[in-house]
Amino acid sequence: MERMAKELQQIRSHGLYRSLRTIESAPDARVQIESKSLIMCASNNYLGLANHPRLIDAACNAIQVFGTGSSGSRLITGNTVLHEQLESQLAGLKGTEAAILFNTGFMANLAVLSTLLGEGDVIFSDELNHASIIDGCRLSKANVVVYRHNDMADLEKKLLQRVGHGGNSRILIVTDGVFSMDGDIARLPEIVELADRFEAWVMVDDAHATGVLGAHGGGTADYYGLPSDNVHVQLGTMSKVLGAEGGFVAGSQLLVDYLRNRARPFIFSTALSPSVIASAGTAVELVSKEPERRVRLHEIARRVRDGLSYLGFQVLPGETPIIPVILGDPERAVEFGQRLEANGVFAPAVRPPSVPPGTSRIRLTVMATQSDADIAQILNAFTRVGQELGVIA
Known part of the structure; x- marks a missing residue:
């Protein structure tokens, strides 16, 4: 038991400790998480079918x-x-x-x-x-x-x-x-x-x-x-x-x-x-x-990816609804995710061992059911938090 406690403390000290979040609504473009209404940007429910x-x-x-x-x-x-x-x-x-x-x-x-x-x-x-x-x-x-x-x-x-x-x-x-x-x-x-x-x-x-x-x-x-x-x-x-x-x-x-x-x-x-x-x-x-769901998904992915790149974020190239924003340091990534949440966007940090050391990130995912207003809020939240933390100018 003592060995497990020490290992957990070491995980905490490196900014890698993980805990569960409680979701109180159906999986959708917007969800209720611990009494807060947030735009979901971390789900694999890409076409929005999980509550169809x-x-x-x-x-x-x-x-x-x-x-x-x-x-x-x-x-x-x-x-x-x-x-x-x-x-x-x-x-x-x-x-x-x-x-x-x-x-x-x-x-x-x-x-x-x-x-x-x-x-x-x-x-x-x-x-x-x-x-x-x-x-x-x-x-x-x-x-x-x-x-x-x-x-x-x-x-x-x-x-x-x-x-x-x-x-x-x-x-x-x-x-x-x-x-x-x-x-x-x-x-x-x-x-x-x-x-x-x-x-x-x-x-x-x-x-x-x-x-x-x-x-x-x-x-x-x-x-x-x-x-x-x-x-x-x-x-x-x-x-x-x-x-x-x-x-x-x-x-x-x-x-x-x-x-x-x-x-x-x-x-x-x-x-x-x-x-x-x-x-x-x-x-x-x-x-x-309903292929139009896929068309909408890729349209949203392009808009968000292009928008984040234009703002100056380090966005890995691609064409899928998985949009990684590289921040490097795990503590910085965690802080970024927390501030996004304060701005109404749920996109928690991804850290080692899920990704290689030095590449901690916000793994942003988009959904076909997100609206134009959702996209605008996502980009506005990234702009605000990125400027606050000095990630972008």
Whole structure:
């Protein structure tokens, strides 16, 4: 106990202590947080579907028919027609033969990496991949080679070093589609080209890309116009754009059948509740039928990103609704977030270990449901706080 107390004190002294905030309203463009009405600028609810009336109705109807819980794993008592329908919908969204559900995106990454790879195999992983990919790589017991972020020359060099000697090792290149802290997009066509040369599989985690990128909202492969069979494993979540919870993997029927029979996180987990599945299925419909939500989202992202850059903030380049404003020092970032909140904007600081040391930031995210008045208030708040703290002139 004394050791834990000392470690927590050390975390506090470095400005890295974390505590929970209490949200008292539905997830929307504006939320009630501890009795304050704030513009939400830290949510992954990019299209504003998490409190959409149709999703709520679908969840309520599912409870009336199927009850509140699934009662068991998918392979025993937890499989309903709703689960099967959603998997079919997700495969359609991704343009793949099949899909399989997991209880979280984190579990989906653990499942794929620990099931498909093992000792003697090689995983090439982007240095900024999500923690769930990192943990999945560790769990797989494969050899892990980390390449510099989005650096295709470095990936090629390391592929040549590790793969050019032949052998029967399975090779996987894994990357986030949209990187959650930087907001940039993986260079997927070049990754696919390298994978073809070195007879490797490609896995992309589209947690922040599904419903956001692509002409059809299909994610990173859709964004680049890549055939789905060029990307062997497409992973996503229902907890962001789709406004529900859970994760999924889309790919060939063979891949899905194999995961259903071998992936321990699937076999030994109670299935997601019917209400969650029903609401996610309705969200997939809205993603497909209401592309104007995506258009609005990207319009808002451009306006906010351009506005902050014009004001003089250090904004990482990109075109997604994740807009990182780099402040460097964790204490400064925390103070900046607190002052934003005092100005009606909820965008807390992101600090190590979520980001590398020296890159603490405000990870600003925007939503399709935010109004022009919301955008103006966001930019005004950043202007005021940035001037107060000497971040901008």
